[in-house]
Amino acid sequence: MKMSIKFKISVVLALLIILTVAALSVLVLKGIENNQRNRVEEELLQKSEVAKQSIRQSYLTEDNSVSIESFLQQKAQRLASSIALQSGLQTVIYNQKGMEEGSSLPIGQRDVEIADTLSYALKGQVAYETKGSSLFYVAPLSIENQQIGAIRFDYSLADNQEFLAEIKRLFLIGGIASAGAAILIGYLYFYRIANRVTTLKNASFQLQNGTFLNSPPFQGRDELGELSSGLYVMSTAIQRSIAELNEEKRKLELAVVKLQALEQQQKQFIGNISHEFKTPLTSIKAYVDLLDMYRDDPQLLEDGVENIRKETGRLHEMVDKILRLAELERYDFEQMPQHLQLDEVVADVCKRMQGKATKFNLKLKVNIHKAVVFADRESLFHIFMNLIDNAIKYNEAGGEIVVTSHQDNEHVGIDVANTGAGIPMDAREKLFHPFFTVNKDRSRISGGTGLGLALVKKLTEKQQGNVELRRSDTEWTLFRVTFPRKLNEESK
Template sequence: MRISIKIKFSIFLAALLLLTVFILSLLVLEGIKKNQQVEVEQYFAQQATTANVYFIQTIMAESNKVPQTFLASKGKEFAGQLELISGQSVVLYDQDGTIVNKDRSIITSDSIKKTLAFALNNKTAYLTDKDSLYYMTPLRTGNEQVGVVQFNYSLSKNLAFYNQIKQLFIYIGTGVFLLSFILAYFYFNSFASGIIRLNETVDRIREGHFATDTLARKDEIGELSEGIRVMSEQIMKTMRDKDQEREKLTLAVHKLSRLDKQQKEFIGNVTHEFKTPLTSIKAYIDLLEMYPDDEKLMETAKINIQSETRRLYEMVEKVLQLAALEKYDFEFSKEKVDVQQAIQLVLSSLKGKLDKFGIRLETDLTEAYVEADKDCMTIVLVNLMDNAIKYNKARGHIFVKNDLKDGQVIIEIADTGIGIPGEVVHKIFEPFYTVDRNRSRENGGAGLGLSLAKKYAETQGGSIALVSTDRAGTVFRISFPAYEPTKTRK
């Protein structure tokens, strides 16, 4: 999800101001807290010195100058005088940690006990508990500790002052934050608005709308806006020139491509279709030269040569008609075609070629009819059968069968030929593509057989597919819609 630059600016500005106010407040409040702590420590350090001096002076004035005995007998009075001098509540302990001047039940806190144990070890310690501070300092005569003096100090005034300053920072910080944010927002908003307008301009250019405005700014954003405007105008001019040239070039290429395609298709189709009957005629002539005394072969050859000659003559007539009409596609005449008979006629015309290469033919034909142009049907079958012979192995095998299934007449032609490599299977129906170029030249192939077969099959509503191919051979499947008398009468 895209976030607007205005929102990003606002969030960043708010975060920056909040961080600044927070850090400033934190530093000031922490300074106040440390200052209060230092003042309290200095104050009680002076009170501890005063207590020790007063203790020594009091003992020196007494006839009994033993500190332990003095604390036991007059410790309560000494603590009272010390409270008057310091102005603080005082608790006096002897060296055993026993309270001298107050009820012993006041020591209820484990924290106070731990702090007292620390102070009895001739060290100064203090404990802060909520709004009270307990300051404990050793009571000494010379270098000998005789007890502990505890000053009880209320921190309520310090806490009240700290909280007052804290509250003041909250109010002032909030006001400064809001004022700074508003002023900075309007300042940065002008930059954000300029960037957003530039982005909208770029989006319009991306969509093909090249008319742009210039921002009235005298900074880098204004210069960028002017640069985008100039660039947009140059792109618009370049695209107009490019479109004009492309239209001219497209028109020229289209004309040349159409002429070239028509010429190639015309020449390729004619050449390929002329070659097939000529090949059959040549095969029978070769057989007659090999077996001149075979009367049965002579009769078969005569019939098939006449048939192929007639077919060749008809094709020449069509070519001449197409040339005269400047037309490159055959006009189709659909009729009811007996598939079984059409297959047998094609196989009969190719028998000489089959015998020449010693290829064994097997068929499994059933009665079926399709509605198609008979010549187109013959072209499809001849091309596939011719390939099955051409690319078969010596003394190989061809199996042809047909079937009727789901309203489709299925014809399968399987051979035991050299197969088609897997990496070129997708190219076999392309015009002029041959799998084995050396063998194609040997047999006169131009790579148009499968392309023409596919084209003619599809013009009749059918299809051709490669079912399988490997070293054991190849299987092609032809499918045509079955003949439907009721539909035809309509």
């Protein structure tokens, strides 16, 4: 049967009190008995001395011709009655042979067997024995250094025994009352402690079942309060550790997914590189073979040199952009952001691209406002160089390229728009993927590699910006690049 801790503590406390009361009772009762015995002995010793002195004086006042034995036979009864009256105790006088010579006892009370005790007294020793509520005290009698017999006092122990019994009764009642009070007080006193222990037990079961504590089970400045705080700290630490483990697991799973995706992208990237490199190399090899076969054909020589130059330039551009994409994946420390006037950078790029636009009979219009951004200058050059270059490549003769800006309190954006054929809807999701081109034939003619927009996206994200296709139809195609705005010194 399961017992609660409150009951156990109460029972233990009651047992301790009972043992304490019992031990105290034994010691007190023993002390009372010793005290009573010593007091009775002293009292009887005094009475015996007084009786001896009375007998001695009585003998000395008699005629010296009377022997001690005769004196005792003649005077014992009178002396016993006198001593009994004087001491208040029943008195019996014995001769040296143990025969009763005088007694103050009634005739019916004289048959008391104390032979052993009397024999000690006749040998010169004080002796006594207890029978029931009576104590028989026997002391030797002597006159002129000659023992003549013994004197006995009958002492009633009824009062002492009654007093001792009353003390025992009080201790018994007190012990029972103390035990009962201890159980009740202990139960009430330890109720709060036991409840706290039960609360701690329930909290430990809660932790065991995987439910964490939102707060300490209770507050306290004692050991139980410290244990409560310790359980809460332990619960919090376990919960934090499990959360960290789950987070690490999630990161590992995400890393595995990313690695798998990266592996797939790498395979696709390598396949695209191989395919894209193979096309211009095949064209170069074909013209080399033709030139080797027809060395004297001037027209073939002119066409071959021109096409080899174009394919070589395309290869050079492709290698340059692939290397730049690879560097962006590995070396973040090459970025050196600073406060730049974005309008000046864009204007510089447009000025450099003006010649190429004119070559293809295109109009390049620029309308931008002052704005400050925090970015890498070289990256900004590559971003707008590629966007304007694409606007030139995928335009129509006589078309336009328009570069404009817009800004608010937090962002500044540059729009690069061009006329020409739009981008189909099904191609827009892959527009920023490496080696993706909308029109393969158009890319070969214009020298496109499918890496420009991928490079633009990577560089823009490195500057905490964003690039997106905002419009593409039969009239215009518009790309917008947005950067976080920084206030310049004049606007502060």
